[in-house]
Amino acid sequence: MKGKILIVDDLHPVFKDRAEAMGYQVDDLPKITRTETLAIIAGYDGIAVRTKFRIDKALMDAAPELKFVARAGAGLDNIDEQYAGEKGIRLINAPEGNRDAVAEHATGMLLSLMNNHRKADIEIRNGIWDREGNRGWELKGKTVGIIGYGFMGSSLAQKLSGFGVKVIAYDKYKTGFSDAYARECSMEEIVKYSDVLSLHIPLTAETRQMVNQEYLHHFKKNIFFINTARGEVVNTKAILEAIRTGKILGAGLDVLEAEKFPNLAEQDWYTELKESPKVILTPHVAGWTFDSYRKISEVLADKLEQV
Secondary structure, three states: OOEEEEEOOOOOHHHHHHHHHOOEEEEEOOOOOHHHHHHHHHHOOEEEEOOOOOEOHHHHHOOOOOOEEEEOOOOOOOEOHHHHHHHOOEEEOOHHHHHHHHHHHHHHHHHHHHOOHHHHHHHHHOOOOOOHHHOOOOOOOOEEEEEOOOHHHHHHHHHHHHHOOEEEEEOOOOOOOOOOOOEEOOHHHHHHHOOEEEEOOOOOOOOOOOEOHHHHHOOOOOEEEEEOOOHHHEOHHHHHHHHHHOOEEEEEEOOOOOOOOOOHHHOOOHHHHHHOOOEEEOOOOOOOOHHHHHHHHHHHHHHHOOO
């Protein structure tokens, strides 16, 4: 036997099947709690998780044999990366598995906002036929600014290539990444030229609350704003203020500073957010399609072979 893996979340069965074919013993316990996990994790070489709970110091200390954490998704913000590094625990994730899902979701949100789909649908269902009030914008000829040009950002640029847009991208941690779909640029160019801003960056100490009132003030144009990255990167009150002043023409938010109920409903900005006709909300599902469910597990299995 190559080792033991504990699956504590809902992963596609292909991950377990392939891991077992490699020689691992795999215990697939998607309903297990954190407390139950802490009680048994000592005997495992690997743990596979999606979003159920944080893989922190306490859990890693309870697992002296732990060699890797497999995160079924893109971000690693629910894992204590620094402590994992100190313990020599390898982290594997699967941004390749849901990049198309995220890019398509972001594109759908953008098109819906620019064409007032949500507002028009609600009005017609309530007996209002307002053509002029629902006149939209075309993407063709616009400049789309992408922050973060990894798997997600580059996939969005590729998806937008057929719309006749100019795509510019900024990534603080990469250089020389201009390609057929986007031109590398500075943050100064992002705020000067963008008609659309889409975020594709991880949550870090540096990016937390990055998009705030001061940041949005620097944009020269009124913009459409899309966030399918992490909610805590954005100050929601600043987004609402920018919508009120017209700086943001529409916002598509798949992620929020506070998620799930009742937590979300308790936020002092929630009522304004949900009532705004210029906001489209989805429940952190941009990367979670029926297709990506399988592809994420396939990518994790591919990477497991290299552990």
